[in-house]
Amino acid sequence: MRGLYRMLDANWNRAAEGLRVLEDVARFVWNDGPLAERLKGMRHRVRGVLREREGLMAGARDVEGDVGKGMGVRGDGREGLEGLVRGNCARVEEALRSMEEALRSMGLERKAGVCEEVRYGVYEVEGRLAGWLRRVRVARAFDGGVYAITAEEYSRGRGNLRVMREALEGGARIVQYREKEKSYRAMYEEARAIRELCREYGALFVVNDHVELALMVEADGVHVGQDDWPVEEVRRVVGPGMVVGLSTHGPAQAQEAVERGVVDYIGVGPVFPTSTKKDVCAPVGLEYVAYASREVRIPWVAIGGIKEHNLDAVCELGARCVAMVTEIVGAEDVRGKVRRVRERVEGWRERGPEPRWVKEWEAVLARQEAPTDQTRPTGEEEP
Numbered sequence: 001m002r003g004l005y006r007m008l009d010a011n012w013n014r015a016a017e018g019l020r021v022l023e024d025v026a027r028f029v030w031n032d033g034p035l036a037e038r039l040k041g042m043r044h045r046v047r048g049v050l051r052e053r054e055g056l057m058a059g060a061r062d063v064e065g066d067v068g069k070g071m072g073v074r075g076d077g078r079e080g081l082e083g084l085v086r087g088n089c090a091r092v093e094e095a096l097r098s099m100e101e102a103l104r105s106m107g108l109e110r111k112a113g114v115c116e117e118v119r120y121g122v123y124e125v126e127g128r129l130a131g132w133l134r135r136v137r138v139a140r141a142f143d144g145g146v147y148a149i150t151a152e153e154y155s156r157g158r159g160n161l162r163v164m165r166e167a168l169e170g171g172a173r174i175v176q177y178r179e180k181e182k183s184y185r186a187m188y189e190e191a192r193a194i195r196e197l198c199r200e201y202g203a204l205f206v207v208n209d210h211v212e213l214a215l216m217v218e219a220d221g222v223h224v225g226q227d228d229w230p231v232e233e234v235r236r237v238v239g240p241g242m243v244v245g246l247s248t249h250g251p252a253q254a255q256e257a258v259e260r261g262v263v264d265y266i267g268v269g270p271v272f273p274t275s276t277k278k279d280v281c282a283p284v285g286l287e288y289v290a291y292a293s294r295e296v297r298i299p300w301v302a303i304g305g306i307k308e309h310n311l312d313a314v315c316e317l318g319a320r321c322v323a324m325v326t327e328i329v330g331a332e333d334v335r336g337k338v339r340r341v342r343e344r345v346e347g348w349r350e351r352g353p354e355p356r357w358v359k360e361w362e363a364v365l366a367r368q369e370a371p372t373d374q375t376r377p378t379g380e381e382e383p
């Protein structure tokens with residue numbers, strides 16, 4: 001029994017400490033009173049579950065004899081607030097799981113049940129936080145971003161990896177892996193390599209169409225079209241941490257996408273004629289870009305036939321992010337092309353009209369805070 005009490009003692013403290021950190025982030029960083037109260041309640045429940053055995057645990061404590069003393073604490077590789085929040089959620093979940101097992105083996109089923117309930121509560125909080133963090137990442141990447149998309153057949157004989165490396169060096173903030181003819185194995189190898197590259201450059205990595213590939217290579221996101229998998233199903237499968245993008249071809253589809261409440265951004269296009277996509281619909285024109293700028297409350301990216309020479313027409317209407325295939329992958333100097341496009345997009349960001357989504361997300365983009373009720377776009381859940 002002594003060993004089990006030692007185990008409980010260590011994890012009881014670990015769980016309570018982790019919950020305290022999360023509560024403080026909710027209270028002091030995000031100013032989210034209800035979330036802070038909820039986390040506090042969880043901490044008290046965990047404390048309460050073993051309160052009457054505190055003496056037994058203290059008696060079993062043997063810090064000097066701990067063979068795990070000095071073992072490093074596992075980080076999750078993420079930095080800043082995100083790392084802090086995720087790291088502490090993981091710490092609390094692990095500690096509660098360990099307590100649950102120990103309590104069950106001691107025949108203390110009811111107490112084990114309390115730990116289990118609190119653990120599920122932490123999963124839920126983590127899911128909501130992951131959702132919020134995900135939206136902030138998207139908003140930052142799309143506010144003045146170049147979205148580069150692979151297409152080896154138009155890359156002048158160069159491989160996708162090389163072209164995307166150059167695009168990232170030029171300043172692409174989002175990279176989409178889009179290949180229609182390659183074998184699954186080839187796509188897997190290539191996507192994995194580009195995924196790593198994007199990590200190095202701090203860019204978002206999105207996989208087109210293939211949800212399973214996105215999961216396998218731990219992409220940041222997945223992009224689907226109107227005839228691909230339903231976005232609710234995609235969200236259910238990829239969970240709250242992954243970005244989901246949806247193509248739209250007109251105001252009705254944009255409205256529907258926002259109302260459905262599960263996608264993080266929409267593609268707006270094809271703005272101009274394009275021969276890159278074989279089964280493409282008729283160009284939607286600049287009117288749809290103007291509509292998106294006025295009405296759409298979530299990040300969006302203009303796509304389809306966008307080149308350096310017609311870029312201004314799209315940006316002057318309020319596009320803060322442009323996606324390009326052939327203009328980037330077919331450029332002799334990919335790095336220089338992306339650099340110039342990015343400078344132009346950023347220039348328009350300073351002097352062009354502010355699209356609706358940026359107005360609504362301004363407070364979120366400016367501060368590292370969870371959106372409050374006033375700034376949270378419609379349909380957003382509270383973290």
Ligand SMILES: Cc1ncc(COP(=O)(O)OP(=O)(O)O)c(N)n1
Binds near residue numbers: 225227228245247303
């Ligand atoms: C950013 C972005 N927008 C639109 C698309 C097109 O998606 P979809 O309509 O599913 O067509 P395919 O690309 O799958 O041929 C996209 N890929 N990315």
Ligand SMILES: Cc1ncsc1CCOP(=O)(O)O
Binds near residue numbers: 276
């Ligand atoms: C994937 C996609 N979706 C709408 S248009 C398009 C292709 C855009 O390619 P390009 O930038 O070469 O016109």
Ligand SMILES: [Mg+2]
Binds near residue numbers: 209224225228
């Ligand atoms: Mg598709």
